[in-house]
Amino acid sequence: MIYLDNNATTKVDTEVLNAMLPYLKEEYGNPSSTYSFGKKVKDEITKARNNVAKLLNANPDNIIFTSCGSESNVTAIMNAVRLNPDKKHIITTSVEHASIIETLGYLAKDGYKITFLEVDDKGRLDLEELKKSITPDTCLISVMMANNEIGNIYPIKEISKIAKENNILFHTDAVQAAGKIKIDVEDLDVDSLSISGHKINVPKGIGVLYMKDKKMFPLIYGHQEKNRRGGTENSAYIIGLGKATEMIINDNYKMAEEEKNLRDYMEEEIKKNIEDVYIYGDLDNRTPNTSSIAFKGVKADELMLVLESFDIYVSTGSACNSELAVPSHVLTACHANLDDYSPIRVSLGKYNTKEEIDEFVRKLINIVGMIRRR
Ligand code: PLP
Numbered sequence: 001m002i003y004l005d006n007n008a009t010t011k012v013d014t015e016v017l018n019a020m021l022p023y024l025k026e027e028y029g030n031p032s033s034t035y036s037f038g039k040k041v042k043d044e045i046t047k048a049r050n051n052v053a054k055l056l057n058a059n060p061d062n063i064i065f066t067s068c069g070s071e072s073n074v075t076a077i078m079n080a081v082r083l084n085p086d087k088k089h090i091i092t093t094s095v096e097h098a099s100i101i102e103t104l105g106y107l108a109k110d111g112y113k114i115t116f117l118e119v120d121d122k123g124r125l126d127l128e129e130l131k132k133s134i135t136p137d138t139c140l141i142s143v144m145m146a147n148n149e150i151g152n153i154y155p156i157k158e159i160s161k162i163a164k165e166n167n168i169l170f171h172t173d174a175v176q177a178a179g180k181i182k183i184d185v186e187d188l189d190v191d192s193l194s195i196s197g198h199k200i201n202v203p204k205g206i207g208v209l210y211m212k213d214k215k216m217f218p219l220i221y222g223h224q225e226k227n228r229r230g231g232t233e234n235s236a237y238i239i240g241l242g243k244a245t246e247m248i249i250n251d252n253y254k255m256a257e258e259e260k261n262l263r264d265y266m267e268e269e270i271k272k273n274i275e276d277v278y279i280y281g282d283l284d285n286r287t288p289n290t291s292s293i294a295f296k297g298v299k300a301d302e303l304m305l306v307l308e309s310f311d312i313y314v315s316t317g318s319a320c321n322s323e324l325a326v327p328s329h330v331l332t333a334c335h336a337n338l339d340d341y342s343p344i345r346v347s348l349g350k351y352n353t354k355e356e357i358d359e360f361v362r363k364l365i366n367i368v369g370m371i372r373r374r
Contacts, residue, residue, distance in 0.1 A: 001311040002356045006199075006349030007148050007176060007290060008315055012240075013201035013350075019243035020203075023236035031233050032224065041235045048242025052208055055245040056193065057184040064209045064225045065238050069175040069196030070099035072209035073142075075219040075229070076171040076192040077103050080140035081112075082217040083169070087139035091115045091130065094333040095123060095152075096144050097173055101329070104142075113137070122282045123152045123334045131162060140169045145177035145193075149330040149345055150281030151290030153181060160189045175199055179248045180256050180287045185210055197241045200248065201350065206237035259348045260288030262357055266346070267291055269361045274368050278341045280334060289348040292331075294341035295368045303344055306367045312360055314344045 003011070029038035031045055046060075053060040066072045077090075077100070090104055094116040104114045115133045119125055125143070134141075141163045146153050156172050163170035171192045174183055178195040185193055191213065197206035211228065222230015248255075271277050276296035294300070300316040307314055316328075327338055336343075346360075 001313065002352075002360055004312065004314045004346045004348060004352065004356075004360065006352075007345065007347035009198045009204065010201045010349050011351055012203050013244060013247070015247065016202055016240045016243045020236040020240040023239050027235075031235055041233075044239050044242070045233055045235060048238045048245075051242040051245040051249065052195075055178070055183070055249055056195075056210055057186050058210050061214065061226075062185075062211055064211055064228050065233060065241075066207040066209050066229055067205055067231075067234070068207040069097075069173065069194050069199075070207070071219065072194030072196075072207045073097070073099040073171075073173050074103050075209055076194065076211075077107075077140065077142065078219055079192070079211075079217045080169045080171065081107065084139035087137050089113045089115070089135050089137040090140045090142065091117065091133050091138060092142045093117045093119065093125060093144070093154075095119055095147050095149075095330045096142070097148060097175065100142055100144070100173060117143075119333050121335050123147060123150045123280070123330070124282050125154060127155065127158060127162065130159065134162075134166050134168065138166070138168050140171060142171040142173070145172045145174040145183070146180065146287045147281070147330060148176045149290075149328060150292045150334065151176075151286035151347075152282045153177070153285050153287060156188050156190065163191075164189065176287060176290075179244075180253075180259075180289060182253065185212070197237060197244065200241075200244045202240045202244045203237060206234055206241050208241070255350045256288045259350070259352070262352060262354060263289055263291055263346075263348055265354070266348075266357045266361060267293070269357075270364065273361065273365050278343075280331065280336065280343050291346045292343040293346060294343035295372075296340055298342075298368050298371050300342040300344045302371065303367060306371075307344075307360075307363065310363055312363060314346050316342070316344055 029041045031038055031042035049060045049063050053063050108114050143154050143159050145156050160170045169191045172190050174193050175196045179200040193210040195208045198204040218228050220230040278294045280292035304316050
């Protein structure tokens with residue numbers, strides 16, 4: 001098979017799995033236990049925390065392990081709300097992940113006013129609009145670092161500066177940025193940031209929340225993670241995440257560069273061989289692995305199904321909402337003409353090869369031609 005849906009999830013790296021296995025088998029001690037059988041696990045968790053901190057240029061004390069990126073996002077939002085009980089306004093964008101949009105939808109029912117900043121046709125934000133939407137009642141600005149569908153990278157440093165100038169907390173969802181672009185929480189000066197293991201070749205079920213301020217309201221109460229996230233540590237997964245982050249640090253984003261070269265090559269080959277192609281997003285400012293690409297008159301759903309029959313996997317939107325028969329909110333926000341140009345999302349990962357891309361493009365040329373001739 002050819003798997004080209006790495007923004008949905010990624011294959012577990014063998015080195016990651018090997019690092020995890022002892023902690024799923026013989027080293028099953030509870031890291032909170034005071035005897036050596038537990039202490040050994042605790043030490044490995046500490047190493048993993050140090051690796052994650054290094055990847056983000058954070059202090060390890062500010063790294064909290066969670067169950068997923070969604071939990072990290074929800075924790076950050078609920079923390080901001082509870083820290084500022086008198087402020088009832090939150091600013092976000094119209095292209096965020098469901099875990100942000102739906103949490104804010106819940107808060108809206110509870111009386112909060114939510115501003116969803118609009119984007120232009122290329123999915124870009126207007127920071128003047130952001131400035132204008134701030135009120136004395138604003139308690140949080142939450143803007144993703146990179147979009148899962150079109151790959152756009154948002155100007156987090158500038159947004160963080162605006163938030164600081166107005167004394168507002170700033171959260172960024174960096175789930176689609178981790179491993180693809182450099183993240184430096186000190187330089188970006190964010191208050192909180194989320195990442196997720198299964199987007200960087202770790203199994204599903206592990207996330208990270210970076211929290212600048214050590215005083216915070218947890219979502220799950222308990223003594224673990226210095227009282228910031230209760231629940232016995234998911235040791236093996238944390239250790240796997242530590243391994244994956246160590247590999248990204250050692251690789252120094254060479255893999256991301258290779259993915260970019262392969263993605264750019266793919267887009268060039270497609271444009272050379274197929275007419276009327278449109279690529280969504282901010283083309284010069286995208287994550288290196290993502291391409292949201294449409295072929296005039298060809299419905300993405302049909303294209304995806306035919307590709308699937310050849311064991312080639314792409315998506316037609318984020319996996320989280322693709323089972324809903326509604327147009328993607330990201331594409332709608334970009335004013336996409338989905339009748340003529342409905343895109344498939346091709347997202348590369350570290351295991352994709354040039355041979356796979358050549359095969360994919362060959363199939364695409366045939367399928368698009370066949371559908372258009374009908
Ligand atoms: N944020 C973004 C931008 C995502 O793409 C995803 C997953 O698709 C998430 C958050 C949620 O991460 P998780 O699946 O770990 O909850």
